[in-house]
Amino acid sequence: MTEVLSPGTIEEAVAMLAEYGEAMPLSGGATLIAMRNAALVEPSHLVSLDRISDLRGIDRTADGKIRIGAMTRHCETAACAELTGSLYVLRRAAGMIANRVVRNMGTMGGSVANADPAADYLPALACCDAMLEIAGADGRRSLSIHDYIDDWYETALAEGEIITAITLPAPVEAPSTYRKIARVSGDYATASCAMALDPDGQGMRVAIGACGPGPLRDRAGEDALRGKLGEPAAVAEFAGKLVAIADPVDDVRGSAEYRLRLIPRLVSSVLSELTTQKETA
Amino acid sequence: MMAKKVLHSLTLNGEEVQVASAAGATLLETLREDLRILSSKRGCNQGVCGACTVLVDGKPVRSCLTLTARCVGHSVQTMEGMDGDQIMATLQRHMVESGGVQCGFCTGGVLISARELLEDNPSPTREAVKTALSGNICRCTGYRTIVDAVCGAAEELSQ
Numbered sequence: 421m422t423e424v425l426s427p428g429t430i431e432e433a434v435a436m437l438a439e440y441g442e443a444m445p446l447s448g449g450a451t452l453i454a455m456r457n458a459a460l461v462e463p464s465h466l467v468s469l470d471r472i473s474d475l476r477g478i479d480r481t482a483d484g485k486i487r488i489g490a491m492t493r494h495c496e497t498a499a500c501a502e503l504t505g506s507l508y509v510l511r512r513a514a515g516m517i518a519n520r521v522v523r524n525m526g527t528m529g530g531s532v533a534n535a536d537p538a539a540d541y542l543p544a545l546a547c548c549d550a551m552l553e554i555a556g557a558d559g560r561r562s563l564s565i566h567d568y569i570d571d572w573y574e575t576a577l578a579e580g581e582i583i584t585a586i587t588l589p590a591p592v593e594a595p596s597t598y599r600k601i602a603r604v605s606g607d608y609a610t611a612s613c614a615m616a617l618d619p620d621g622q623g624m625r626v627a628i629g630a631c632g633p634g635p636l637r638d639r640a641g642e643d644a645l646r647g648k649l650g651e652p653a654a655v656a657e658f659a660g661k662l663v664a665i666a667d668p669v670d671d672v673r674g675s676a677e678y679r680l681r682l683i684p685r686l687v688s689s690v691l692s693e694l695t696t697q698k699e700t701a
Numbered sequence: 702m703m704a705k706k707v708l709h710s711l712t713l714n715g716e717e718v719q720v721a722s723a724a725g726a727t728l729l730e731t732l733r734e735d736l737r738i739l740s741s742k743r744g745c746n747q748g749v750c751g752a753c754t755v756l757v758d759g760k761p762v763r764s765c766l767t768l769t770a771r772c773v774g775h776s777v778q779t780m781e782g783m784d785g786d787q788i789m790a791t792l793q794r795h796m797v798e799s800g801g802v803q804c805g806f807c808t809g810g811v812l813i814s815a816r817e818l819l820e821d822n823p824s825p826t827r828e829a830v831k832t833a834l835s836g837n838i839c840r841c842t843g844y845r846t847i848v849d850a851v852c853g854a855a856e857e858l859s860q
Binding site for chain 1 (some may be wrong): 704705723724725727746747748751754760761762763765766767768770771814817818831832833835836
């Protein structure tokens, strides 16, 4: 038996989560209600976040950053014209989640909080160097996406905390994209790749999804690769480092060995797509 | 087990209704069990199969993943409320003519997804139709006749 609570503010929501031990925050419901229907979770209370206006909308902050409210639906992110250049990767990832109907329901905050390693936002956000805004009964904090994933489905979110927004650096003119290898359209990724070139075209940022508990990113390796994007051996060496830090599993979407083979191919093929885009721009 | 019921007020197919439903009920449970609105089907109850798709505030959503409590003050539309909708009527006719309906269990969800596609994109390619219907599972037709129906309806509507 689940009670549904509908707070109007973030403060009310986190107070309710603190008050009821077995309560869970409910964003879009696309995953949580499915889990409840399957009796995988049995919350005493669902704290519905959909009436909190502070959690909605995509805005530009005074310093040019993009702030995406946690309750922003995938369909809104997929249609957001502000997500251009270096941030297009996030818009593209949003448009590849599940199918149109589920994109009308699911939210960025919910997806990030659920932290499915094969879901699409985490690698895209890691590629964008996103920051998460978090609220709890003890106050607010912000956290880099790179410090967010602790282990498989384990995150830095404490009990009773919710994600309130995702903040992205101001977009710069540089091609970026998201590529997903999946069995069928709309499936979770077997492996995925979020990549953005540097504005001068000399370097890149890349995050690999579905090949470990969190997105794989090697920032030192990216620095070392600057100026060598046109050298296949250097790119292969870089991709080898991503393979070395990967920790994929065998599941219905592919074997761990298959995933490890996908990583270098994704890196080189997405890189050549973006380099071509840069040259023809 | 009988769950404690509470009253929910929502707009269903253009009419204000008050329905007693379990506090944590899904919209699908409320529609089928409490209101006896039977066009939306319970297939997987996991948001995967698409048979339960309805419109909330004009947008297709999975009723099995939507809480009734969240629909309070919102407008819910099911196939029962689509009489007189020209896109829907055209889609329905083409589904019948092309053999896109066999057992019929998936059909309502397919039609609601297809209608949203044609509203956004009046002249979709076959590939776009397949992608738009990728969240609606049909175990009878093999999909070709469904895609034929949506493409046929799109062609007729754009004339």
